[in-house]
Amino acid sequence: MAGKEQLDQYWQRNKKIMVAVLAIWAIVSYGAALVAGWLNTVTIFGFPLGYYMGAQGALVVFVVLNYYYARKMNKLDKHYGVAED
């Protein structure tokens, strides 16, 4: 197992990633919902953008966030020597 300092660093990095992921998560859901009326003035392929964000846009971002987080953390595990055997 890695030393105490390394473990602390690992957790700090994890916290930062968590905050970043949740910030994006909040922006595409709550943020987009707050300004949906304004976003609706833009239309793409027939979709008013505000409606689209709630119906599909946010979902795409959520899925990407989850894959990103899994990849990033799996790499971090290895880097700090805390990956499972």
Add this chain to the structure above:
Amino acid sequence: MAKDAFTQRLWKIYGIYTGVFAALVIGLAIAERNGLDPKYIGYIFMFGTIVVYAVIGIISRTSDATEYYVAGRRVPAVFNGMATAADWMSAASFIGMAGALYNLGYNGLAFIMGWTGGYVLLAVLIAPYIRKFGQYTIPDFLAARYEGSAPRLVGVLATLLVSFTYLVAQVAGVGIITSRFIGISFDLGVFIGLSGILVCSFLGGMRAVTWTQVAQYIILIVAYLIPVTVLSYKHTDVPIPQVMYGQALQAIETRQAELKNDPKEIEVRNIHKTRAEDLKQKIAGLPGSWDSGKKDLEARLAAIPAGDPKRADAEKAIKDYPKSQDDAREKWTAAMKGADASSKPPKSYVAPPSTTVDKLNFLALILCLMAGTAGLPHVISRFYTTPTVREARSSAAWALLFICALYFTAPAYAAFARMEVLQNIVGSSFAAIPPWVAKWASVGLVSLKDLNGDGIIQFAELTLMADAIVLATPEIAGLPYVIAGLIAAGGLAAALSTADGLLVTISNAISHDVYYKVINPSLSPSARVKLGKALLLVVAALGAWVASYKLAIIVELVAWAFSLAAASLFPAIVLGVWDKRMNRAGAIAGMIAGLGITIFYLVGSRFYGLDWFGIKTIASGIFGLPLSFVVAFIISRLTAEPSKEIREFVDSVRYPKGAVGSGAKE
């Protein structure tokens, strides 16, 4: 490696399974063309799929505790993703979601965002750590982290509150689907459906449930995607509904704008308005108005001579009349709200809520659904079943991808259905009602009345219940009955898979957490499994018994479950991992405060007119969620720091490598 061989075998088995299922659907379609009675198609779909689930249960039977509770912890990420998706998507997601979007427009998107965004919280804040902890239930985690039986029992209480209402709704869903499609009675449908899942979970616990849920996911997603894909092809020549419904949105907005000032529509809206006002007066006139209304009906019946066919109508009116003052208040209020909504011109389908209160409710509901999703015990415990922390993380991503396959499509269902109604139904004559409207009107899912007597259908004269959209789409698209049967099989798979996961969660909470951990710790592993199995039967019977009352409130209670989970389990688990200073007193106080205030507001706003900031009952968790965090924080800072063992335990949960610390007391 052995693990890879196992995964490969799974791909092969489920590949063959999917092929056989596709062949069955095609075979039935050919048989239907050659004159097979649709009734038998319904039977084959229902019994065929239930037998498959039961067979998987028999193959996966086990009496080993780790297999029984957590499927041997060797479910690969992708398959756990599918199982979680099926576990998660209930009858309501499958059948009701598209309808909610149809009726609510933009406001319905709170469910889409809430029920998917919760998986980001789950993936980042909870799932990997629960896997590292690696015990059996959610109360296990609370007991290990917060030292002892009290947090465990509060966790059990929250688990039971959340899961049991949810279970009853699924059982009721099974009854509705079977009775509607197969034509057998509600009770018989419940009995057959439940025996199917019981064979499965009884014999193999989590292991059998997992492999059945994978099978159920495949059926439910195929069943969901096919009808709307054909419908999209029909309307736009492109079979990708998820992309093409933008056109439908445009058509909806244009047509609704036309209808806004249509004189006939205004006429019907005014009729609704008068109705709403009448009902308002009747409600204000309670209790006297209930008595006089009843007397009027009885007098009318007495005035009709015996043998007159009108008598039957009058008798029915008396039968349908509210049974009591309270019943009258409830029914009349619902009718008044319905009439009031129909008296206004249709709101823009894509516009977000405009008033501050509506905006607040929308955002609050999303938060409750998201945190609630991440706090549902039957979903979290699925993450105990992956082989590693690594796989738990990717499993959360796969689960969300598989869930999104359905939620991505639901808005397309709603938009195409609304376009069909606005363009082809509204404005046509009552003499030429399309068969699907007539069919679903006969079972009460569509209500259609020529209120202004002009013989033409106005938009304000037509109401579609939420369930009608998905159920009617095969007929709207002009598809053969076999597709309707497929939808039934899909809905059944959605209800059964969720019921399965819930049953196991509830029975484990009682057998493992209450009996084994608190009452009798000397119980042998095989006796624990036996007790769990016995409790499965009891809980299933109890669920069926409550469902048989067909209480209207059940559907609402499911939404309550999210608020309850968001305000109790979610904060306690998140703080347990992310806040090392959190201690026993803080966690217990937080859970109790969160649960208390949420139940208070749920019941108060639903039944006693309680109103804080205009927040609706469904978003009650918006008070409990922050309160739970704040109370936990303050109390933990005022009381002693957790012991060194517990701090080491938190570390062991945080880092994937190594064993779990000594905080986990057996």
